[in-house]
Amino acid sequence: MAEGVVFAVLCKIGSVLTSSASISLGARLDAKLTVISEIENRMKQIEVELKLMQAFLRQAQKQEGYGEPTEVYLQEVRTAAFEIEDIIDEFLYLSAKHKSRYFNGELMSYFRKLGKSSWHKIARELKDMQSHLQNLRNLRVQYEIQLPNGSSGVSTDARDHRLPHHLSYPADEMVGVEKERKLVIQWLNARASWTSVITVWGMGGSGKTTLVDGIYQDERIKNQFDCHIWITVSQKFNTSDIIRKMVRQILQRACPSNIDSLDGRDLTETLQRILKHRKILLVLDDVWSTDVWMDLSGTVTRSNNYGNKVIITTRIKEVASLASEEQVLELQKLNDADSWLLFCRWAFKNSMDRACPPDMESLGREIVGKCDGLPLAIVTVGNMLSFRKQDMEEWNRCNDQLTWELRDRLRDQELSSVMKILKLSYKHLPSHLKNAFVFCSIFPEDYKITKKRLVRLWVAEGLIKLEKRRTVEEVAEEYLDELVDRCLLQVVERKHFRKVKEFQMHDIVRELAISISEKENFCMMHGKSQLGEPEYRCRRLSIHEHNDRIMSLSDASLLRSLYHFDITCSSFPSAGTARSSRYLNVLELQSVPVTVLPEELSGLFNLRYLGLRRTKIKQLPRSIDKLFNLQTLDVYLTSVDKLPAGITKLKRLRHLLAGKLSAPLYCGILETSRGVEVPKFAWESMELQTLKGVLTNMDLVEHLGSMTQLRTLAIEDVEEQHYPRLFASISKMYFLRTLKILAAEGNQGLSFDQLSYPPQNLRKLRLNGRLHRSVMESPFFQTVGAKLQKLHLSGSKMNIDPFLSISCLPNLKLLTVDDIYDGESVVFESGWFPKLHTLIMTNLSSIRSMAMEQQSMQSLQWLAMVNFPELKEVPRGIESVVSLQNFMLVNMHDEFMERIQGEDKVRVQHILTVRYLDRTRGMERRLFQD
Known part of the structure; x- marks a missing residue:
């Protein structure tokens, strides 16, 4: 992990040296004031020293069993790297301040009056660090600090x-x-x-x-x-x-x-x-x-x-x-029944029936739950308990201590074997993956982490190594795949009516990551149960439970990342303000019910990631344009309905996720949001990859053509006058994969004719408005139809069956249709939708009959039908869709509900779960489940 710290500092030094900001700043200054050049030269010399040190540390990470001198040396290297990072961050802070004054015509006078001593202080500190690094190199030679020989293999x-x-x-x-x-x-x-x-x-x-x-x-x-x-x-x-x-x-x-x-x-x-x-x-x-x-x-x-x-x-x-x-x-982890059986075989191996006493079963199952289906842990814990007194007091003590023992903090040598075996997976990781793995320990136990969120946080943390011809996000996704392939992260498929991939750490793997994190001062976890006064001298703070002690941070100026997971706390953390920690890189407050952001938040010039999703924030600071380095701004599903003017000046912004919550989660089916208003100014954010949940205006449309790096574009309230320029811009977005265009209310809607030149990589599409001719015959679908995986259509109200036009899309996996058909019947014919996994149909108010022929939708697993007031019969042939696992019904005709629970029940008995929601009566119930 010391190598990881050095890696992060080297990335930061490289960013400074390659940036034109510092060089141009030095060129503008008086020729006699050469301190900027001196700073840059010393950074280059430190960079060389750190690269040599990194090579040694990379070897150290592959070994175990080195002695105390080596441990001390690694700790000193880690401390030195942190100190260098502090100096560089101060340099960037001063550069940002002087840059703003330069544009105001005040640079030279300000530099001479106030700034000169600050620059010389940085130069002196860098010189001292050079000496310190050289001294560390000499000490390594003097005390013969070496790595142990590797094993024979x-x-x-x-x-x-x-x-x-x-x-x-x-x-x-x-x-x-x-x-x-x-x-x-x-x-x-x-x-x-x-x-x-x-x-x-x-x-x-x-x-x-x-x-x-x-x-x-x-x-x-x-x-x-x-x-x-x-x-x-x-x-x-x-x-x-x-x-x-x-x-x-x-x-x-x-x-x-x-x-x-x-x-x-x-x-x-x-x-x-x-x-x-x-x-x-x-x-x-x-x-x-x-x-x-x-x-x-x-x-x-x-x-x-x-x-x-x-x-x-x-x-x-x-x-x-x-x-x-x-x-x-x-091999998957054991289910609850098999976990319990294996546990009993070991915990009660000395009894004839190997059975748990009834009064201890509840506690025993709680203990087994902490092993999370891992046979090695179950056997180890069961065997340990077999030598303990079998009473509630003893087992309660074991249950309370189990987590700590798994981190090898107590004397039990058997439990240490669990961590020793798992630690091999960490030890064998390439150096670039070790920080990414340990980072995942910041999340609470059993926390589900979405793919895109994790990728953006890794990027903001500087954990991703830059590669030519690939974005850092693409490299980060590769890291994620590697951790999954090495069984260090688990893929979770949440059972909604769409397939949502999330990631989770096995409980015991998480304990391994936490033990490494704490040893290396990677991140400090804070909870109410924590004993004593915490020492927050680490770079990252993860608040799982908030209390008053969190307000008295010993040295918040060292903090670079703050994560808040306590959704019961509505107060904004003091450690997240410029006054306490002006070098903050990441501020993540997702789902924390804070209502107000302090204006001084804009003083966090170094902030890369600001996560406010699902908070109760109503507005952003007006001076948000001072967040020069902001890469990700997430205000999705908040109460923010208008973005400040300064948002358009954030040149390094890569991901802007907005959208005001307009409808609650629809029983796991849909969650709708309303776009937010954006300023009518020229946009300078040319690095944008994600622009989501904004209302359209002409200024935005005018500048979309220069946002050629967009991967996701979701805009609303599109007027007919916007269409020509909008589609001309979209045709330049080679990398675009997700496109959502919602026409303004009262407009006729856009036709597929106007999407003649779609991006070649488009995979997900959402449109509203009328379909003026057969979709499959349009140039648009001739181009992207074969690649399209997700499609959402709404508001068409056609009088001919719209499913026919899109039925043969070969790779379509998710289809959502809303108010697109005025006809009375729908027949899904044989061979239609061969790979469709999820079908959501809403507001088809005229449908009186529906049929599914043999061999139609043979991959379908999720089916939702919402607001079918005229449909009284269960779809004919639904029994032939043998892959169907979940069937959700919302606001259906009373006669339909009587039939599905009576005479037609046999036709849906192969479906694992059938649920019904009556929104008018505010009730939801599971009709039956296998």
């Missing part, structure tokens, strides 16, 4: 990352994986004349090794192979060592005496000769790199064609892809 007993022997358990003790076990055995039994690879992957502690070991030891499996080889491969590997290990396992006592001296080609030829007439079962356990099998495959596959089988266990999706797609098994 092949672990014979795997004591460093396996369960203690007394916690290993036989295959017949496993629960919840019988289907997975049968599947792997089926793959092993499949006949083949080639070497077949099977992969089993999942997070650390999910039971991969235990599952495979049970199969490996099965005599019925052993009898199918001439020899069996088990190699545990740790993070670093040596191909020669692995081959040598394979030879030893096969030949055992007959192994050549010179095996240790063989290497390279001789060793490979020896293995090939041994395998030539043998059918083998090879297990490569705990593989971290595809190179392991790549280096071995040639030797194994060329040895014979007897149908060898190779099983690879791994935590990394990329490694799992070494097998063909149909022979990849991902």
